[in-house]
Amino acid sequence: MAQELEEKIKKAKVLVIEDDEMLVKFLKDELQEAGISSVETAVYGKEALEKIKKKKPDLILLDLILPRMDGFEFLEIIRNNEKTKDIPIIIMTNLTHGEDKRKAFQLGVDDYLVKSECDPEEIIERVVRVLRKHLN
Amino acid sequence: MNTYLISLIPLISALFVFALGIIVFFRKKVTTLNLIFFFITIAVGNWLFGTFKMFRSTAGESAIFWDRFIYGSVVFIPALFYHFGVVFTQKIREKLQRSCVVLGYLLSIFFLILSRTDYFVSGLFRYKWGVHTKARLFHHVFLIYFSIYLILFIINLYRYYKKSAGPIKKNQSYYIFLAFFILILIGPLGYLPAYEIPILPFPFLSGLFFVTILAYAITRYRLFDIRVVVRRGTVYGLSLGVAGGLGVLLVWLVSRYLGEKITGLLLLVDSVAILLSISVFFPIKSFFEKLANKYLFASLYDTRRKIEELTQALPKIFYLDDIVNLIYKTINETLHIERFGVIVKEPGEENLIVLKKKPDSLVISPFKESLFYFLKKLKQTILLQEIEIILLSPEEKEKLKKILSKSKISMVLYLVSKGEIYGMILLGEKASGDAFTVQDIRLLENLALQASISIENGLLFRKTQRFAEELKIKVAQATKDLRAANAELKRLDQAKSEFLRIVSHQLRTPMTILRWYAKALLRGDYGKLNKKQLEVANDIYQATLRQIKLIGSFLDVAHIEAGKITVRKEKGNIEELVNDVVSELKVLAEKMGIYLKVEKPKKEVPEFYFDYEKTREVLRNIVDNAIKYIEKGGATVGFKYDEKKKEVLVYVKDTGIGFSPEEKKKLFMKFSRLRNNKVNPWGSGLGLYICKRLIEVQGGKIWAESPGKGKGSTFYFTLPVKDN
Numbered sequence: 001m002a003q004e005l006e007e008k009i010k011k012a013k014v015l016v017i018e019d020d021e022m023l024v025k026f027l028k029d030e031l032q033e034a035g036i037s038s039v040e041t042a043v044y045g046k047e048a049l050e051k052i053k054k055k056k057p058d059l060i061l062l063d064l065i066l067p068r069m070d071g072f073e074f075l076e077i078i079r080n081n082e083k084t085k086d087i088p089i090i091i092m093t094n095l096t097h098g099e100d101k102r103k104a105f106q107l108g109v110d111d112y113l114v115k116s117e118c119d120p121e122e123i124i125e126r127v128v129r130v131l132r133k134h135l136n
Numbered sequence: 137m138n139t140y141l142i143s144l145i146p147l148i149s150a151l152f153v154f155a156l157g158i159i160v161f162f163r164k165k166v167t168t169l170n171l172i173f174f175f176i177t178i179a180v181g182n183w184l185f186g187t188f189k190m191f192r193s194t195a196g197e198s199a200i201f202w203d204r205f206i207y208g209s210v211v212f213i214p215a216l217f218y219h220f221g222v223v224f225t226q227k228i229r230e231k232l233q234r235s236c237v238v239l240g241y242l243l244s245i246f247f248l249i250l251s252r253t254d255y256f257v258s259g260l261f262r263y264k265w266g267v268h269t270k271a272r273l274f275h276h277v278f279l280i281y282f283s284i285y286l287i288l289f290i291i292n293l294y295r296y297y298k299k300s301a302g303p304i305k306k307n308q309s310y311y312i313f314l315a316f317f318i319l320i321l322i323g324p325l326g327y328l329p330a331y332e333i334p335i336l337p338f339p340f341l342s343g344l345f346f347v348t349i350l351a352y353a354i355t356r357y358r359l360f361d362i363r364v365v366v367r368r369g370t371v372y373g374l375s376l377g378v379a380g381g382l383g384v385l386l387v388w389l390v391s392r393y394l395g396e397k398i399t400g401l402l403l404l405v406d407s408v409a410i411l412l413s414i415s416v417f418f419p420i421k422s423f424f425e426k427l428a429n430k431y432l433f434a435s436l437y438d439t440r441r442k443i444e445e446l447t448q449a450l451p452k453i454f455y456l457d458d459i460v461n462l463i464y465k466t467i468n469e470t471l472h473i474e475r476f477g478v479i480v481k482e483p484g485e486e487n488l489i490v491l492k493k494k495p496d497s498l499v500i501s502p503f504k505e506s507l508f509y510f511l512k513k514l515k516q517t518i519l520l521q522e523i524e525i526i527l528l529s530p531e532e533k534e535k536l537k538k539i540l541s542k543s544k545i546s547m548v549l550y551l552v553s554k555g556e557i558y559g560m561i562l563l564g565e566k567a568s569g570d571a572f573t574v575q576d577i578r579l580l581e582n583l584a585l586q587a588s589i590s591i592e593n594g595l596l597f598r599k600t601q602r603f604a605e606e607l608k609i610k611v612a613q614a615t616k617d618l619r620a621a622n623a624e625l626k627r628l629d630q631a632k633s634e635f636l637r638i639v640s641h642q643l644r645t646p647m648t649i650l651r652w653y654a655k656a657l658l659r660g661d662y663g664k665l666n667k668k669q670l671e672v673a674n675d676i677y678q679a680t681l682r683q684i685k686l687i688g689s690f691l692d693v694a695h696i697e698a699g700k701i702t703v704r705k706e707k708g709n710i711e712e713l714v715n716d717v718v719s720e721l722k723v724l725a726e727k728m729g730i731y732l733k734v735e736k737p738k739k740e741v742p743e744f745y746f747d748y749e750k751t752r753e754v755l756r757n758i759v760d761n762a763i764k765y766i767e768k769g770g771a772t773v774g775f776k777y778d779e780k781k782k783e784v785l786v787y788v789k790d791t792g793i794g795f796s797p798e799e800k801k802k803l804f805m806k807f808s809r810l811r812n813n814k815v816n817p818w819g820s821g822l823g824l825y826i827c828k829r830l831i832e833v834q835g836g837k838i839w840a841e842s843p844g845k846g847k848g849s850t851f852y853f854t855l856p857v858k859d860n
Contacts, residue, residue, distance in 0.1 A: 022649045026656075033661070065641040094644035095637060096688065097695070098749050099702060115648040116684045119655045 008135045009128060013038040015057040017048045017074070018092070019066055023115070027061065027123075034124045045069030049077065052084060059131055062109075064093040064100060075107045088134045090126060110134075146191065149344040150184035153177050156348075168228070171421075172220040173350070175414060179216055180343045182209030187340045190267070199260060201404065203269040204251055208407050211247040211278065214285035215240030217316065221289040224312060225296040236288075241415075243281055248411065250274045252404070261332055268329035275330060286320050293317075315349035318342055375421040383413035442470045443579050447586040456594035460492040463587055467563065468494075471576060475544055475564025479504050480551060482595055488559075491591075500562065503539040510536050511550050512557050517581055518548040521571045547572060549584035553592045561587065632698045636691070643687050651680040689820040693806070696829045703833050705745040710775050710784055710855075711736070713748060717755045718773055725763050731770030732759070741777040741784055744857040750830040751855065754838075757823050758788045758851045765792035769848070782857045783836070789850040794842040803840055804828040831855070 014036055018024050028039045040057065042048035045066055051057075060078075064071030071093070078084045090111040091104050101112050110130045113123060157177025161170060186206030193199040219237045227233045250256045256278070257269035271279075293316060297309035322342035328335050387409045446466040453459050464476045477500050478491040488504045500507075511518060514526065520540045526533060540546070544564055551559035561584055566572070572580070654677035656662065658670070665673060695701060718734055725732035755773070762771040769791025777784050795803065802808040807821035831838040835856045842849035 020645050020649070023645065023652075026649065026652055030652075030656075065637065094641050094648065096640070096691070097700075098704070102704075116644040116651060116687075120652050121655075121659075 006132070009131045010035045010037070012036055012058040012131050012135065013040070013055065014059045014061065014127070015040045015042065015048065015051060016061045017042045017045070017066065017071075018061070018063045019043045026120070030120050030124060031127070034128075036127075043067065045071075045074040045077075048074065052078075052087075056083070057087060058135065059127065060087055060089045061092050061127070062089055064091060064095055064104070072103065072107065075104065075109070079108050088130050090130055092123070144188070146184045146340050147188035149340065150181045150188060153181040153184060153343065157181065169220065169223050172216060172223060175212070176216050176220060178414065179209040179212050180346065182206065183213075184340055184343055193267075199267045200257075200269055203257060204404070205407055207251040207257065208248060208411060211251060212241075212244045212411070214282050214289075215244040218285045218289045221292045221316075224309075225292050227292070240285055245415070247274070247278050247281070250278075257330065261329060263329065263334050270332075271327070271330035279327065282324070286324075290316060290320055311349055315346045318349070319346035375417055375424050378420050379413040379417040382416055383409035386412065440579065442466055443583055446583065450586055450590040453590065454594065454597045456491065456591070456598045459587075459590050459594045463561070463583070464492060464494060467580075467583075471580075472567035473563050473565070474567060475562070477545070477562035478551075478559065478591070479508070479562070480559030480591060480595060481508075483558075483592075483599065493562075498543065500543050500545075503543055506535065507539055507548060507562075508557075508560060510539075511548055511560055515550070515557070517550070517577065517584075519572065519577070520546045520565075547577075547580065549580055551584060551588040551591055553588060559588075559591065633700060636694060636698060636700060639694070640691055643691070644684070647680055647684050647687065651677065651684065654680055686820050689822040689826065692826050693822050696826065696833075701750075701829070701833050703747050703750070705747055705834070707743050707745055708748045709743050710741050710746075710751075710786065713752050713755065714773050714775055714786065717752060717759055720756065721759050721763060724760075725770065728763060728766075730763060730766050730768065732763070733770065733772050735772050735774035737774070737776035739777065741775060742857075744784060744855075746784075746855045747830075747834050750834065754827040754830050754853065755786060755788070757827050758853075761823060762788050762790035762792060762849075762851070766790055767792070777857070778854075781854075783854040784857060785852060785854050787850055787852045789848070791848045794845050794847045794849045795840075796842075796845050799845075800840065800842065804838065827853075 014031060016024060016027050016031075016039060018027065018041070024041050028041065031039050040051055040055070042051055043066070046069060048060075052060075062071055062075065066074070071091075075089070078087065078089070085108075088110045089108075090113060091109050092113045092115055093100070094115050095101075096114055096117075104112055110133075111126050113126060154177065157174050161174045183206050186202050186209070189202040190199055190206065193202055215237065218240050222228050222230075222233045222237055247256070253274075255272055256274045258272055259270040260267045261270055290313075293309070293313045297313045300309045319342050322339050323346075324339070325335060326339035387405055390405045443466060446462060449462065450459065453462065460478050463478070467473050467476060475494065475498055477493040477498055479488050479500065480491055481488050488508055490501065490504070493500060507518075510528070510532070514528070518526070518536070518540075520537075523533065523537050523540070526536070528536065540548075543562070545562045546565040547563040549561040549563070550557045551561065563580070654673060657665070658673045658677055714734055718732055722732050759771060759773060771788055771790040771792075773786070773788050775784060775786045799808075804824045804827070806825045808824070828838050831853045836854045838851075838853040840849055840851045
């Protein structure tokens with residue numbers, strides 16, 4: 001169920017980088033249900049970088065296993081770029097290995113979700129939390 | 137008796153002897169031995185010639201004269217022979233011997249003078265075959281001197297013969313001994329006529345035999361060295377000229393002052409002059425020799441010096457090539473030998489290898505084995521110039537000759553180590569074409585001995601070097617192989633990681649979709665559901681949760697089996713962990729109507745290094761299990777620190793179904809599940825196995841105890857406390 005969100009959050013621009021169509025569809029629906037209307041999606045890292053260049057998002061939901069460019073690689077590029085290094089990122093992955101989580105946090109992410117272990121509402125909760133923190 | 141014809145025999149013999157003497161003298165190089173022999177032939181020749189003349193003389197006076205003439209030479213025989221013996225048996229260095237020789241010559245001169253007098257011989261005995269002077273007082277004395285010296289001489293010779301080793305030396309000394317023995321045995325019989333004993337004058341034949349035997353030995357057995365006649369000839373020519381000149385001068389002076397009174401006297405003076413010249417010859421020769429050595433024969437001394445230098449330099453060189461090259465250079469420069477070869481058997485190897493050959497066209501490989509065989513058999517230097525006297529069967533001799541001539545090798549020296557011959561130095565002939573002298577051979581043999589040691593060292597050094605090189609190569613290869621293997625391992629490892637990642641992702645993605653949609657459905661996102669629909673939706677949702685958990689367990693085990701667990705120890709508080717787990721599961725416990733509490737220890741447990749994440753998972757698993765297997769009662773979680781064992785113990789005590797001793801064995805194994813009424817649909821049978829691995833990877837231990845089935849159980853695990 002959509003919560004009452006602040007206007008700021010509603011106006012936030014979210015970029016979802018995920019290669020599974022069904023998951024993307026669901027996430028987009030879910031976010032929009034929650035009130036966040038501006039949802040961009042990308043499958044490839046390169047594609048995502050271009051979209052970022054065009055329109056800087058307020059939040060990135062990033063999967064770690066992507067075709068062609070690896071999620072970590074993408075993360076490094078984003079974080080090494082002056083313009084993009086402070087965009088909040090939530091990792092959404094199915095990798096449960098502690099090492100992956102540690103590595104992600106070392107590179108500077110705001111949250112780390114294991115998709116199969118979260119229910120959809122939890123995801124929205126975390127998204128809002130991060131947006132709230134960042135936009136204030 | 138036809139004395140005329142008989143008298144020819146000694147004449148011919150005399151000529152023969154003189155000729156031999158000259159041939160020997162000029163054929164080989166002149167050494168002391170040579171020279172003495174030459175004078176021996178003169179003495180013996182004179183004896184024979186005198187005998188001839190004596191047979192021919194009809195007048196008593198001339199007979200006497202010629203007898204005296206014979207004695208003029210014969211008086212020198214003891215000294216000459218003794219001198220010869222001393223030089224031949226290499227005792228010339230001994231002071232005693234030298235003194236005896238000098239004494240001998242002095243006595244000879246004494247008796248020479250005496251022989252002119254009537255106190256020596258006088259008067260004649262007439263025999264059927266001719267005449268002979270009568271022996272007088274000093275003749276007897278002379279005979280004593282004669283006997284003593286000759287006996288000592290023959291004893292010397294005999295001893296030397298017995299002592300000599302090596303076929304060449306043995307042959308030499310044998311022939312010499314034989315020759316002199318015959319001479320001494322028979323020759324002195326010639327004195328008998330002086331004592332009125334009418335034996336026929338055959339003893340002079342022994343002189344012939346003697347010289348023949350000796351000449352044979354000389355030419356065949358390297359008795360008298362070969363040297364360049366031209367070079368040495370100069371010295372001797374000069375010496376002879378001077379000495380002879382003195383003699384002629386004396387004759388001329390005498391004839392001048394005494395006039396041509398008596399032809400007999402003149403002849404006597406002739407003889408005296410000759411003998412005098414010969415006596416004077418020695419010192420003059422020495423003088424010229426010293427002079428010549430300084431200016432003409434510097435090379436002889438150079439050779440010695442160069443070879444001495446070589447033997448001094450050799451021990452300082454390690455490299456085989458340098459050693460062999462230096463040896464070649466020295467030999468080439470001193471003896472002017474162009475053909476050279478060194479062949480050795482490496483330590484521990486079977487094959488003969490050619491270390492060096494000059495020129496490169498030198499063909500020796502086909503023969504090296506045979507040559508080596510011969511060398512080992514003979515155990516001494518092989519000289520082509522002495523091939524005849526080598527102790528081999530005729531066939532073998534022929535074979536050896538062939539080898540040496542085909543490869544144009546004149547000398548083979550052996551290289552020896554620890555009494556075993558391991559190699560050889562091959563030398564061609566000297567550029568001058570001369571044969572090798574005794575000195576050359578001695579020097580070269582000495583050099584070969586030095587070379588033996590150096591070359592052996594060089595070979596060992598090279599072997600060591602080669603071994604080191606080989607080792608380097610092998611190590612480099614092994615390192616290369618290791619690196620490759622390592623790289624491969626890394627690659628495999630990475631492949632494993634990739635695989636796990638992909639599998640993780642691929643298995644969980646569809647589950648994620650199922651879960652989310654199930655939840656959304658349950659939430660009523662797609663419309664309100666009736667009771668039955670809700671039930672179904674919930675079942676679907678729950679099923680996805682089970683599946684996700686199951687996949688999780690399998691992937692954990694896959695990670696563990698692949699060795700992909702990394703332990704991260706950080707300083708942490710075990711109490712914190714326990715409380716964390718308990719608070720998470722308290723709700724579930726309460727829902728199931730059982731208690732879940734924490735038992736704190738009396739003594740505080742300090743912070744220590746452990747893997748928080750993994751330990752939490754373990755504890756959570758155990759507590760979760762406990763809860764599931766309890767019908768009533770509850771679980772207690774406790775912890776404490778064992779200072780002695782330096783470990784932290786955590787335990788979970790439950791009032792659950794417990795387990796039997798048989799079940800205990802299988803508890804922590806893969807896919808073991810306890811049978812009970814409440815079949816756990818969530819269990820994969822991997823939970824405790826994973827716990828065990830996660831604890832063990834931290835260096836801890838995990839185990840469980842139970843009083844029996846239905847009597848509850850306690851699960852324990854320990855974690856080590858280290859000081860880092």
